[in-house]
Amino acid sequence: MTDTKTTPTVPFQLGAILKLCFSVTIVLLACSLSWEAWPAAGALMAVVLAALACGRVRFAVLLRRLALFLPIMTLVALSIPLSQGFNPTWLKIAATVLMRGLISFLSGLWLIQVLPFDNLLLTMRTLRIPAVVVACLAMMHRYLFVLWEETDRIRTARRARRLGRVSRVADWTASIGLIGTLIIRSLDRGNRIHRAMLARGWDGHLRPWH
Amino acid sequence: MTHAVAIDVQELTFGYGGGPEVLRDVSFRITPSERVALLGPSGAGKSTLLLHLNALLPETLPPPSSQSPPPVTIDDLPATSEHAAEIRRRVGVLFQNPTDQLFGATVGRDVAFGPLHLDLNSDEIQARVTQALIDVKLEAFAERDTARLSLGERKRACLAGVLACRPGCLALDEPFANLDPRGRRQLRDILGDFSGTLILATHDLGLVRDLTDRVIVLDGGRLCADAATEVILGDDQLLERHGLVA
Numbered sequence: 001m002t003d004t005k006t007t008p009t010v011p012f013q014l015g016a017i018l019k020l021c022f023s024v025t026i027v028l029l030a031c032s033l034s035w036e037a038w039p040a041a042g043a044l045m046a047v048v049l050a051a052l053a054c055g056r057v058r059f060a061v062l063l064r065r066l067a068l069f070l071p072i073m074t075l076v077a078l079s080i081p082l083s084q085g086f087n088p089t090w091l092k093i094a095a096t097v098l099m100r101g102l103i104s105f106l107s108g109l110w111l112i113q114v115l116p117f118d119n120l121l122l123t124m125r126t127l128r129i130p131a132v133v134v135a136c137l138a139m140m141h142r143y144l145f146v147l148w149e150e151t152d153r154i155r156t157a158r159r160a161r162r163l164g165r166v167s168r169v170a171d172w173t174a175s176i177g178l179i180g181t182l183i184i185r186s187l188d189r190g191n192r193i194h195r196a197m198l199a200r201g202w203d204g205h206l207r208p209w210h
Numbered sequence: 211m212t213h214a215v216a217i218d219v220q221e222l223t224f225g226y227g228g229g230p231e232v233l234r235d236v237s238f239r240i241t242p243s244e245r246v247a248l249l250g251p252s253g254a255g256k257s258t259l260l261l262h263l264n265a266l267l268p269e270t271l272p273p274p275s276s277q278s279p280p281p282v283t284i285d286d287l288p289a290t291s292e293h294a295a296e297i298r299r300r301v302g303v304l305f306q307n308p309t310d311q312l313f314g315a316t317v318g319r320d321v322a323f324g325p326l327h328l329d330l331n332s333d334e335i336q337a338r339v340t341q342a343l344i345d346v347k348l349e350a351f352a353e354r355d356t357a358r359l360s361l362g363e364r365k366r367a368c369l370a371g372v373l374a375c376r377p378g379c380l381a382l383d384e385p386f387a388n389l390d391p392r393g394r395r396q397l398r399d400i401l402g403d404f405s406g407t408l409i410l411a412t413h414d415l416g417l418v419r420d421l422t423d424r425v426i427v428l429d430g431g432r433l434c435a436d437a438a439t440e441v442i443l444g445d446d447q448l449l450e451r452h453g454l455v456a
Contacts, residue, residue, distance in 0.1 A: 118315065138315050145357050146309055192310040195266050199303045200375060201295065201327030 016115055016123040022051075023111040030103035035096040041103065048106045055114045065109055073101040117141050131206045143189070150185055154178050213285045216242040216379055216407045217263060217301075222281040224258060224268065232258045234431045240407060242378070247418040247439065248411040250428035251453035256411040257306065259428065260381045263409065264303045265294040285378070299328065302377030306384045308364035317343070317359070317367045318352035324375035342374035346400055362393030369400060379407035386414050415454065419443060427452055 033041050077097040081090035124134045217240040225231040233255045248256045261267040271291040282289040284297045305311045314320025325335040343349045346366040425442040427435040429452045449455045
């Protein structure tokens with residue numbers, strides 16, 4: 001995380017609306033580009049990287065995020081030729097998906113670095129983005145941390161019962177089990193949250209509160 | 211309007227998804243402003259019973275035209291799909307895990323969730339939020355992130371969310387679990403001040419003695435005893451039989 005409180009950088013001085021609009025514009029532009037327009041995509045990528053640099057996003061942080069994102073995005077990009085067959089255009093299609101995803105991801109990463117999440121929600125409300133979208137984001141953010149804590153607890157419990165060295169394969173197998181446990185617990189939690197919402201009058205219609 | 215019976219449960223039998231019965235033929239009545247403890251070992255069916263009192267179970271409530279009357283009635287309102295919203299307004303439930311019940315980004319927003327869904331005007335919502343936070347002694351916490359609260363604060367914030375709906379009845383599921391002595395005392399004092407009907411599912415016999423006048427004992431989904439608090443707590447054999455003492 002960058003030390004943004006003591007030395008405000010250029011992106012922090014921009015208005016929250018401007019930041020959000022900038023990020024959304026980058027995403028929209030990226031999604032409108034095909035592989036043939038790679039020079040434009042390259043220029044867009046340069047703009048995002050410059051923004052990340054201005055936002056003082058550490059290179060190591062950026063690499064860690066990309067290490068998580070790229071394998072998933074590559075699989076998504078390959079899912080199209082895998083489902084439609086490897087015809088002569090498959091590489092272009094996969095590259096286009098990867099390029100759009102990468103620029104959008106970096107743009108999103110920049111946004112969450114320069115705009116605290118609460119401010120982002122507030123800005124979205126100001127821009128009159130549908131309340132249900134804002135509420136979904138708020139709830140996602142709220143329970144993301146709960147999910148993370150849950151993961152941490154399961155990992156700690158696993159470590160506590162792991163004696164001696166464990167092979168990498170065994171570790172991966174255990175991690176798959178962890179993900180399964182997490183999904184089941186998340187579904188259970190989702191049910192409990194829904195019940196708690198119903199108990200306080202939730203009828204499927206969101207009422208904004210300012 | 212006052213009712214002769216606040217909660218009427220008659221021959222309630224229930225099992226999740228057609229599985230084994232969690233509640234079997236449970237019947238009791240609770241009068242307005244009565245303070246009742248629900249005791250029983252883990253897995254006795256206490257939480258399931260509380261969900262029925264809030265019309266959250268069964269998942270599909272019977273329609274008003276149903277031939278057989280529903281087993282749960284709140285303030286003379288049968289727990290049908292037609293009355294579910296009104297029953298939920300009248301019975302406030304505090305769930306066992308406060309994290310499941312705190313879905314607002316800040317404490318103030320979370321407490322406002324219930325009043326917002328009562329379609330009150332903005333001033334009234336604000337007044338209720340403020341009062342509920344004062345009631346649970348969290349008046350300085352309105353802007354606090356709900357993810358950054360201690361367990362005791364989370365439980366009190368949840369209670370504020372329930373109180374802001376001004377329910378006539380509070381149904382609390384293990385409210386004192388995992389609280390430190392100060393947290394327990396704070397919560398006990400708040401519940402002591404509540405003037406409506408109180409149903410408290412707990413394992414804490416000391417707080418049962420402090421807060422309730424009557425005890426219902428559930429075990430294996432069946433109602434095993436229903437008497438005044440001092441009678442139940444004075445019956446060592448009964449407490450031993452149902453795993454209520456160490």
